[in-house]
Amino acid sequence: MSKMAFLKSAGKIIAAAFSVAVFVYARGGGNFPLLLFCFTSFLLFFWVIYSKSMSGGQSTFFETLKQDSNTYLPALLLLLFLVTVLLRTDRYRGAFMEYYAYAFVITFSVAGIASLKILTGKNASVQRLATPLILLAVGAAFLFYYRYLMLSHYAFSEDSWYYHNLIWNISKLNFQHSGSDLDIVTSIFSTHMSLFAFPLAFIYSFFRDIRTLVFMQSLVLALGIVPVWFYAARSMKNCWAGIAFALAYVLHPAIQFGHFWGITLDMFGVVFLTGALYFLFSDKLKAFFVCCLLTIACKEIFAVIIAPLGIYVFIVRREKKVGLWLFVSSTLYFLIAMQIASYMGKGIDVHGFFKETLWYLASHPAAMLRHYLDPRRLDTVIKLLAPLGFLSLVRPGLLLVGLPFLLISFLDPSFYLLDSYRFSPMAPLIIFSAINAVVYIRKKTADAMLFQSMLVYLAIVSTASYYFYNPFIFFKQYYKGRFAKSAHFEAVAKIANTVPEDASLSVSSALRGMFARRREIYIFPRGPVSEKYSKLFNLPEYKHSFVRDADYVVVDLTYPHSLCGGHENEYLRELLDGPDYGVLHYFDGLIVFKKGHQGRFQDFVTVEDTPAIENIFNKDLSESLNFMGYNIEREKAFKGQTVYMEYFLRVKSPIFEKYRLALTFKRPGYRDINIIHEPFRGMYSSDKWGAGVVLRDHVAVGLDDNFSILSVPYSMDIVLLEETGVASGLGEFLVLPRFR
Numbered sequence: 001m002s003k004m005a006f007l008k009s010a011g012k013i014i015a016a017a018f019s020v021a022v023f024v025y026a027r028g029g030g031n032f033p034l035l036l037f038c039f040t041s042f043l044l045f046f047w048v049i050y051s052k053s054m055s056g057g058q059s060t061f062f063e064t065l066k067q068d069s070n071t072y073l074p075a076l077l078l079l080l081f082l083v084t085v086l087l088r089t090d091r092y093r094g095a096f097m098e099y100y101a102y103a104f105v106i107t108f109s110v111a112g113i114a115s116l117k118i119l120t121g122k123n124a125s126v127q128r129l130a131t132p133l134i135l136l137a138v139g140a141a142f143l144f145y146y147r148y149l150m151l152s153h154y155a156f157s158e159d160s161w162y163y164h165n166l167i168w169n170i171s172k173l174n175f176q177h178s179g180s181d182l183d184i185v186t187s188i189f190s191t192h193m194s195l196f197a198f199p200l201a202f203i204y205s206f207f208r209d210i211r212t213l214v215f216m217q218s219l220v221l222a223l224g225i226v227p228v229w230f231y232a233a234r235s236m237k238n239c240w241a242g243i244a245f246a247l248a249y250v251l252h253p254a255i256q257f258g259h260f261w262g263i264t265l266d267m268f269g270v271v272f273l274t275g276a277l278y279f280l281f282s283d284k285l286k287a288f289f290v291c292c293l294l295t296i297a298c299k300e301i302f303a304v305i306i307a308p309l310g311i312y313v314f315i316v317r318r319e320k321k322v323g324l325w326l327f328v329s330s331t332l333y334f335l336i337a338m339q340i341a342s343y344m345g346k347g348i349d350v351h352g353f354f355k356e357t358l359w360y361l362a363s364h365p366a367a368m369l370r371h372y373l374d375p376r377r378l379d380t381v382i383k384l385l386a387p388l389g390f391l392s393l394v395r396p397g398l399l400l401v402g403l404p405f406l407l408i409s410f411l412d413p414s415f416y417l418l419d420s421y422r423f424s425p426m427a428p429l430i431i432f433s434a435i436n437a438v439v440y441i442r443k444k445t446a447d448a449m450l451f452q453s454m455l456v457y458l459a460i461v462s463t464a465s466y467y468f469y470n471p472f473i474f475f476k477q478y479y480k481g482r483f484a485k486s487a488h489f490e491a492v493a494k495i496a497n498t499v500p501e502d503a504s505l506s507v508s509s510a511l512r513g514m515f516a517r518r519r520e521i522y523i524f525p526r527g528p529v530s531e532k533y534s535k536l537f538n539l540p541e542y543k544h545s546f547v548r549d550a551d552y553v554v555v556d557l558t559y560p561h562s563l564c565g566g567h568e569n570e571y572l573r574e575l576l577d578g579p580d581y582g583v584l585h586y587f588d589g590l591i592v593f594k595k596g597h598q599g600r601f602q603d604f605v606t607v608e609d610t611p612a613i614e615n616i617f618n619k620d621l622s623e624s625l626n627f628m629g630y631n632i633e634r635e636k637a638f639k640g641q642t643v644y645m646e647y648f649l650r651v652k653s654p655i656f657e658k659y660r661l662a663l664t665f666k667r668p669g670y671r672d673i674n675i676i677h678e679p680f681r682g683m684y685s686s687d688k689w690g691a692g693v694v695l696r697d698h699v700a701v702g703l704d705d706n707f708s709i710l711s712v713p714y715s716m717d718i719v720l721l722e723e724t725g726v727a728s729g730l731g732e733f734l735v736l737p738r739f740r
Contacts, residue, residue, distance in 0.1 A: 009069035016075035017043045023078035074112025077105045103468030115457030134229050141222035141250050145259055160262030161512035164210055168517045170201035178520050184537055187344035193337035194265050195297040213263045221259055224271040227278030232435045244455045249431055251466035252387050258424030260471035266421045269298030274428040285322050296333055303334035304408055305425055308401040316397055346536040357411045377410050380418045384426050387465040389458055394437035398429040491587050499552050506547035507554040522548045524555055525571045546571045557589035557681040576601055588698045589681040605680055607694040611648050621720050626650040649695045659686040662719040
């Protein structure tokens with residue numbers, strides 16, 4: 001090895017070290033010369049030691065040095081992070097660039113270095129290792145999926161309610177429900193043709209619980225590993241190939257987000273599609289055809305994938321009879337399903353906006369280009385392909401099969417991000433395309449080291465892609481409340497069990513998942529029903545159309561209500577002041593109304609007898625209002641928890657202002673906790689409080705990791721706020737007693 005060749009090789013190492021130093025400096029700052037020196041020294045040392053251990057002797061050492069220096073070149077991708085530093089971007093584009101210039105470059109630089117370095121590996125017998133490993137993988141995946149959904153409590157979210165409600169009704173032999181977008185009672189076939197819901201409903205009828213559906217979906221999704229594993233392992237005659245692609249299947253964001261969305265038959269269709277592709281490439285055409293039928297039985301939209309798959313079978317696989325039958329049958333099924341939905345929906349097409357958007361884009365080519373080349377949609381395409389390292393592009397036949405489905409999905413202006421079940425059917429197509437790509441490359445090159453390198457590359461890319469983009473990270477960023485089983489959640493769950501299943505219900509949209517087991521469930525609030533719909537569906541004349549005259553109304557004021565132009569408070573006032581509904585329960589912003597009940601809201605917030613108060617203060621907040629004291633949840637009063645403080649106020653004389661409370665919890669040496677609280681969530685304002693009454697309300701106190709109300713000393717101040725500013729308050733910090 002010449003001196004010049006050695007310097008060139010060392011220069012590559014120094015360039016890689018420079019890229020790493022720039023990346024670390026741009027991310028977190030620090031002393032750049034020191035970072036450059038440390039990374040350069042480390043990489044040079046590792047380069048020499050690694051090359052020495054890999055070389056067979058002095059004659060090959062310098063040659064190994066030369067070859068190994070090339071493995072560090074993917075680190076140059078880290079310099080792309082400078083784009084976010086040098087370019088001025090708005091908030092959205094800043095977040096967009098943050099992903100691609102941070103997560104993206106780390107993923108592929110690390111994967112590139114590792115795959116270039118690890119070029120050898122030992123093959124293992126597929127027959128010897130497949131059975132125990134695949135059983136272990138399926139079991140681990142099942143536990144992962146099941147606990148994933150249950151621990152996050154997402155199974156009880158509003159997103160699971162539709163299919164839970166549909167399957168519950170079928171299990172009760174009710175073929176009408178209120179789950180369509182019209183929010184009136186219609187046929188179960190007026191929105192989607194989901195025939196596979198019938199066998200699921202039969203199993204569900206033995207165990208009528210959301211956990212039954214979560215169990216079945218998790219188990220079926222875990223079994224999707226089997227066809228991926230066996231096809232990859234057998235086609236490459238390498239068990240580790242099966243492991244690598246099975247890992248990519250489990251961690252693929254389309255699978256993750258689809259399952260995390262909640263109970264949806266789309267995920268069953270994804271597994272059947274995975275099985276269909278396995279049987280197709282294994283030349284088991286009868287089983288392939290059966291799996292295709294099961295796929296479209298889950299949801300009619302899968303026919304948009306199965307029909308092009310028939311063309312693929314006809315042209316690429318040269319199975320003309322099977323391909324033709326598949327194309328014709330799936331196309332007919334889709335058209336018939338649309339006609340049935342239209343007939344059952346009395347001619348109302350709840351998906352009409354898809355057609356309108358399609359015709360508009362077809363007649364406006366420039367608008368079509370802008371629509372489909374929107375960076376947000378391109379972002380989704382990249383995130384679909386990246387977990388398989390873009391290997392699918394080498395053999396893109398199956399990607400073309402999924403293209404019509406992808407284009408139709410992108411017609412919906414509100415669904416363009418990879419954050420729901422919508423794009424999960426693309427995952428099997430991408431995975432099997434990547435498998436075919438690796439098989440193709442292996443046959444063309446016949447290089448065992450390159451093959452092992454690709455497997456390492458795939459494993460790192462799929463794992464890193466999951467690390468940087470997964471449901472937990474995404475939803476924690478935008479919907480933090482969905483990851484905590486709070487005291488409020490537990491209170492709502494208890495109330496859900498008290499509402500009879502045979503009663504109709506109007507409920508806040510975020511709570512539908514808890515009340516899914518009933519025939520009639522409506523979103524609160526809803527606008528009036530048009531005269532056209534009333535005649536078509538033979539609806540009664542509603543007195544309170546915004547709740548569809550439901551037997552029970554459950555409203556959670558802690559959730560935003562974005563419907564009906566923000567008039568939810570007017571509707572609540574109509575229920576509170578009107579004679580038709582009475583308050584059955586109230587706690588922390590959760591109000592339950594019952595038709596014909598005589599309960600008043602103030603009955604739940606006033607205390608007739610002397611209240612049992614653990615921490616008594618009797619301090620005046622103003623001339624008209626006295627703070628009597630409070631109770632708090634002792635068992636939850638520790639770091640990181642949200643606890644409910646039950647406080648008591650005595651009204652000494654009439655109040656003419658609408659007050660809010662500003663509470664400050666103070667502990668020396670720690671950050672204060674400040675809470676702005678509106679008593680009774682605005683449903684019973686202070687100007688309506690009668691003199692002489694004692695009022696009881698709750699306020700949620702979120703304790704951060706640096707604050708525990710079990711510690712001493714700590715204190716609290718309460719200030720009354722009115723519209724013009726501060727009215728009055730305690731004027732001092734009350735030292736609160738220690739509990740333990």
